[in-house]
Amino acid sequence: MPNLATRNLVTKNSATQTPLMPTALAGCSIAEALAQFDINITPLATAQLVNNSRQVNQGDVFCAVIGTASDGRNYIDQAIAAGASLVIAECQQAQQHGNQLRRENVTIVQFYQLNQRLFELAASYYQYPQDKLSLIGITGTNGKTSTSQMIASLLNLCQQDAYQQTDKSTESYGQSDGHSIAAQAAVIGTTGAGILPALTPIANTTPGATELNQILASFAEQSVTHVAMEVSSHALDQGRIAAEQLSVAVFTNLSRDHLDYHQTMADYAKAKFSIFAGTTSETSAQIAVVNGDDEYGQAWLAQLKQPSIAFGKSDAVTQHQRFVRAQDIELSPSGVSFIAVTEKTSAKVESKLLGEFNIDNLLAAIASLLALNISLDAIVANIPKLLPSQGRMEAFHHTDKPVAVVDYAHTPDALANALQACRHHCQGELWVVFGCGGDRDQGKRPQMGQAAEQFADHVVVTNDNPRSEAPELIANDILAGCQHVEKITVMLDRQQAVRSTLAHAKSNDIVLLAGKGHENTIEIAGQIIEYSERALVETLYLTGEH
Numbered sequence: 229m230p231n232l233a234t235r236n237l238v239t240k241n242s243a244t245q246t247p248l249m250p251t252a253l254a255g256c257s258i259a260e261a262l263a264q265f266d267i268n269i270t271p272l273a274t275a276q277l278v279n280n281s282r283q284v285n286q287g288d289v290f291c292a293v294i295g296t297a298s299d300g301r302n303y304i305d306q307a308i309a310a311g312a313s314l315v316i317a318e319c320q321q322a323q324q325h326g327n328q329l330r331r332e333n334v335t336i337v338q339f340y341q342l343n344q345r346l347f348e349l350a351a352s353y354y355q356y357p358q359d360k361l362s363l364i365g366i367t368g369t370n371g372k373t374s375t376s377q378m379i380a381s382l383l384n385l386c387q388q389d390a391y392q393q394t395d396k397s398t399e400s401y402g403q404s405d406g407h408s409i410a411a412q413a414a415v416i417g418t419t420g421a422g423i424l425p426a427l428t429p430i431a432n433t434t435p436g437a438t439e440l441n442q443i444l445a446s447f448a449e450q451s452v453t454h455v456a457m458e459v460s461s462h463a464l465d466q467g468r469i470a471a472e473q474l475s476v477a478v479f480t481n482l483s484r485d486h487l488d489y490h491q492t493m494a495d496y497a498k499a500k501f502s503i504f505a506g507t508t509s510e511t512s513a514q515i516a517v518v519n520g521d522d523e524y525g526q527a528w529l530a531q532l533k534q535p536s537i538a539f540g541k542s543d544a545v546t547q548h549q550r551f552v553r554a555q556d557i558e559l560s561p562s563g564v565s566f567i568a569v570t571e572k573t574s575a576k577v578e579s580k581l582l583g584e585f586n587i588d589n590l591l592a593a594i595a596s597l598l599a600l601n602i603s604l605d606a607i608v609a610n611i612p613k614l615l616p617s618q619g620r621m622e623a624f625h626h627t628d629k630p631v632a633v634v635d636y637a638h639t640p641d642a643l644a645n646a647l648q649a650c651r652h653h654c655q656g657e658l659w660v661v662f663g664c665g666g667d668r669d670q671g672k673r674p675q676m677g678q679a680a681e682q683f684a685d686h687v688v689v690t691n692d693n694p695r696s697e698a699p700e701l702i703a704n705d706i707l708a709g710c711q712h713v714e715k716i717t718v719m720l721d722r723q724q725a726v727r728s729t730l731a732h733a734k735s736n737d738i739v740l741l742a743g744k745g746h747e748n749t750i751e752i753a754g755q756i757i758e759y760s761e762r763a764l765v766e767t768l769y770l771t772g773e774h
Contacts, residue, residue: 258289382593416456419617471514476517529548554591693752
């Protein structure tokens with residue numbers, strides 16, 4: 229069997245989850261925070277800032293914003309009943325700003341354009357936690373989760389190395405500027421927030437304004453110094469994070485996704501580009517880390533006025549002042565290896581991770597740490613210790629069963645990359661089980677089908693969060709992109725599809741289970757049903773079931 233990068237089979241995560249709420253609120257004053265927006269209220273004791281009425285606890289401040297999907301003002305009574313000590317409600321007229329009224333002995337303050345200014349208000353209340361942290365923001369269609377976790381893991385590994393250097397307290401290890409590393413890195417993203425591996429689930433890839441400031445404040449309390457956070461196109465478009473708050477902005481790639489929200493690729497690209505602070509100013513302190521092999525990345529590198537590091541596998545990236553290029557790439561059953569070449573030096577990189585696309589993720593992580601003044605030698609020394617993120621090309625083994633690879637691939641490009649990665653490590657036949665989400669971009673469905681039949685020997689089309697759509701219609705959309713129906717099976721019950729495929733595949737085959745990744749639920753006809761593909765495979769392989 230190929231020696232793929234694997235996780236030990238465990239029944240549950242024993243790591244303690246990272247707390248995401250700050251506890252030291254003595255210095256937090258909502259009266260002082262509101263005063264910065266020309267609103268004067270009587271000082272009062274408060275707890276957390278919350279903009280979801282269902283999360284309000286005794287003493288919290290409820291921020292009732294007018295959102296795109298719902299109006300928080302409709303839930304003021306619910307928040308008061310839950311114990312809110314103050315309500316800040318968005319108003320639509322500037323002249324109403326600062327007006328106050330009382331309801332059930334709770335003050336309701338009117339705030340004009342609260343939705344647009346909520347991050348600023350929350351940052352003020354939590355005493356600007358982002359100023360105490362170095363934020364690394366990662367955006368792109370694919371690779372955000374893996375890259376962010378690589379960055380955080382490498383920062384912590386380099387830190388451990390620094391402290392293990394005996395009798396070298398005055399020397400630098402890993403820093404190219406002569407300073408010792410004193411970093412503890414956390415992550416925020418699709419699989420949760422916290423210090424790896426103890427991640428706490430969060431609702432959105434990039435949290436909203438109040439939740440993000442709570443998380444950052446809790447990190448600062450825990451002596452975290454660096455945060456690698458995924459930045460979604462939705463968050464950028466909605467102003468949930470500002471480019472100026474990021475020390476390093478990373479762009480991985482851009483391909484079709486989220487067109488149900490952005491409508492056009494141009495709008496999608498515009499949202500992604502807004503992560504960079506130096507689009508108009510040469511004085512930006514932010515460093516851009518950009519995929520120089522991506523067509524959008526190439527164009528943006530030419531436009532950016534801020535310091536930047538290009539990464540990639542082509543000669544083109546070496547034309548930039550700072551770069552990281554992968555040369556002499558080798559893919560083997562044990563993983564990937566390459567030579568990382570920069571404008572100054574080079575080093576051999578060896579990794580247990582699967583697939584050529586993980587080379588791009590590694591390059592992005594290397595460039596990000598170089599931007600933080602950590603030496604190439606220190607970085608590559610720790611890359612062999614990296615394991616795949618949960619549900620990201622995560623391989624499971626059993627002596628007489630196929631290798632099962634659980635991955636989050638849910639775009640045509642990501643699915644093609646994942647299948648090609650598996651093919652490099654496959655000694656038998658390659659199977660794929662996947663579906664497409666309902667109430668989302670329908671145009672990518674036939675493209676997913678085309679990618680699946682092009683790169684796999686056997687294709688099983690199943691459910692993947694059909695939501696309110698009929699699963700049969702989604703499957704038909706996928707099949708519209710397929711020509712070789714003889715290799716395709718439709719089995720809409722996802723659990724049954726996984727069980728059946730693993731039972732029929734041979735021990736030297738690889739089965740890619742694409743789309744669910746780290747997720748623990750599946751949404752069918754408006755119902756959220758518990759379903760973990762990782763847990764299912766673990767159970768099947770531990771018990772020997774079919």
